[in-house]
Amino acid sequence: MSGGRVHGWAQDGSRPCERLSVEIYAGGILAGVARADTFRSDLAATGIGDGKHAFSFALPPEVGDDGPIAARVADTEYWLTNGNRHGTANSPRPGRGESISPDWARALTGDSEFREEQAMLGHCWTLLGITPDLEKDGDWFRTTLGGRSVFVQRFGDTIKGFENRCAHRFFPLRTCDKGNGPIVCGFHHWHYNRDGHAVGIPNCLELFGTNPREVGAKLVALDIATCGSLVFGRFPGGNTSESLEDYLGEGFPILDAMCTMPKHPQRLNGQIGANWKLSMEITMDDYHNVAIHHKNRYAKNSEIAYFRFGMHSAHFTGHDGTLASMSVACRENRYIPSDYRIFNIFPNLAVSIFNARPYWFCHVQLFAPASPSQTRHMTWLFQTGFPAKERALDRWTRPFLDVIRAHLVRHFTKKITDEDRRACEQMQKIAHQFEGSPILGAHEKRIEWFEEAYDVAMSRGQATIDAGRQE
Ligand code: FES
Ligand SMILES: [Fe+2]
Structure with missing residues (x-):
């Protein structure tokens, strides 16, 4: 506009x-x-x-x-989302935040609202895990999607995902977080193939009067797609034509380039005693840094650039390039980082890049909803492949300093995420009192965008915003 x-x-x-x-x-x-x-x-x-x-x-x-x-x-019903590029965090308009539904906090405390919300979000492309955990044929991990237990498994060159529920009497097929091996139910030993069909049923003819093929039992399959080392999934249903690439839009080449992980990224997993939305929103809030992270001053509008793409948004520090230029540079494998940047991918993923001299690190955070007031925080931390301003001294000392650097990066990241977690947990304590819309300033603009995307996902049951936006 x-x-x-x-x-x-x-x-x-x-x-x-x-x-x-x-x-x-x-x-x-x-x-x-x-x-x-x-x-x-x-x-x-x-x-x-x-x-x-x-x-x-x-x-x-x-x-x-x-x-x-x-x-x-x-x-x-395809509403275009607002504003890809805002050169700076605009000066505030009075009443910003009023477009947020007064019901925005319902699922923060209500069990049935939370279940309903999760069922809807299960149709959005959601990060499930990473490919280094699926390296060998037969490797699998268990996670949740849309409030349901699911698992993801490698079969040769393909990665598949299924709801973690036997078609026979609904026993969970995977009963721990990761492993390797065929899909065999622990209750009566039904055996499923890579397409989720029950191909082995003990004593089938005697007990079911026919062969497994005729029984026709089958697991609920997920749509699975990858971007870099990130494995995304969603439950099919409604409009499923949008590929992961279309869903991430300009963010796809960026995440693809940033999130190509080493074999053993650092992990900092934990539990947050707060709703996933509070955790997600604090990563889109550039106003809390003084009070919560003890920064010594507030950022100026001119120091921050915000971008919106589809359901998602990004914060760039400085004005070196735009989302579009970064996207093209990443696609062409020539992106050179210059500043801190964070990408918030709807619904519950935040990916940031930061400098730990002289190298560039990536921090991937997933806020996996467990209940209205509990979130599983899964994070991966690793050095990116982006070029660094390396001096000879850096190269020589690297084998030694890499260990210290990894340790410091972990310490720093944990400090920040703990501060955020504590703030969210304080909010959750009175979340049942959240009524009406919040008042949002210029540095909280992305929260408004996020809530708008949330409304779209809730009203349609899925993320159907196609490529589109206003400026
Ligand atoms: S519940 Fe899985 S085989 Fe019976
Ligand atoms: Fe924070």
């Missing part, structure tokens, strides 16, 4: 050549329809079709440019 015009782009990932019409709403009223068929070089450069998917719409003069503006693909 600039100078009374709404800019953006829209493309249907499943029909990339089609031009879409976009309805522009101002203050909830249809202000007009724009055709998304204008060429924009950054779209072409980031692989959005032929780049002819942009639109620019002049708001009628009677519409002020400070009210809420929304846009959706005509005759669909």
Whole structure:
């Protein structure tokens, strides 16, 4: 949005050549329809079709440019998300945060609300684990998705995921966090193949009067996709056409480049006595650093750049490049880091990059919801493959200093995450008293974006925002 015009782009990932019409709403009223068929070089450069998917719409003069503006693909429920690029954290508008639903905190304390929420989120691409844990054929790990126990397993070159529940009498197939071996249920020894079909049923003819194939028992399979070393999954259902690559949009090449992990990344796992959303939101809050992390001053708006892409957002320190330029550089394998950056991937993933002189480290944090007031915090910490400003001395001392550096990075990361955890746990204690919308300042803007994405996921049961946004 600039100078009374709404800019953006829209493309249907499943029909990339089609031009879409976009309805522009101002203050909830249809202000007009724009055709998304204008060429924009950054779209072409980031692989959005032929780049002819942009639109620019002049708001009628009677519409002020400070009210809420929304846009959706005509005759669909695909709402475009707001603003990919904000050069700085804009100066605050009064009342920011009011677009957050007053119900935003319901699932923080209510069991049934939490279950409902998780069932919906189970259809969003969610980080389940990492490929170094699935190195050998038959390796598997157990985790949760959408409030359900699931497991992910390597079969040769492919990675598959299933709900952790036997089709016979619902015994859990995997009863510990990781292992290796075929899928054999511990209750009556039904044996499942890589497609989740029960292919071995003891005494089948005698007991079921037929062969296993006729019994036709089958596990619930997940959609699985990877990005770098990250393994994502979701429950199929509703609109499942969006690939992980489309879901992450410009973030895909970035995560792909950042999250190529060594065999043994450091792990800092723990339990947080607070709702996952509080933990996620504190990673999008640049206002708490003085009070919670004892920084000596508040950041200026001009020191931070925020970006929004699909359901997700990013914070860049400094103004060296944009999300789009970083995405292209990562895709072309020529990205050179310059500053701290964090990427918050909806629903519950935060990936940051930071410098531990002279090398660049990556911190992957997953806030896996366990109950309304409990979150499993899974984190991986490792040195990235991005080029560092290495001097000869660094190279010589590296074998020795790497050990110390890894230790310091771990210590520092743990200190920060513990401070965040304690703050979230304090909030959780009175979460049943959270009523109405919070008041958000310029450095909390991404929380508003996150809650908007959350509303979209809740109202549709899945993340169906296709590529699209306003600027
Ligand atoms: S419950 Fe799994 S084999 Fe019976
Ligand atoms: Fe923090």
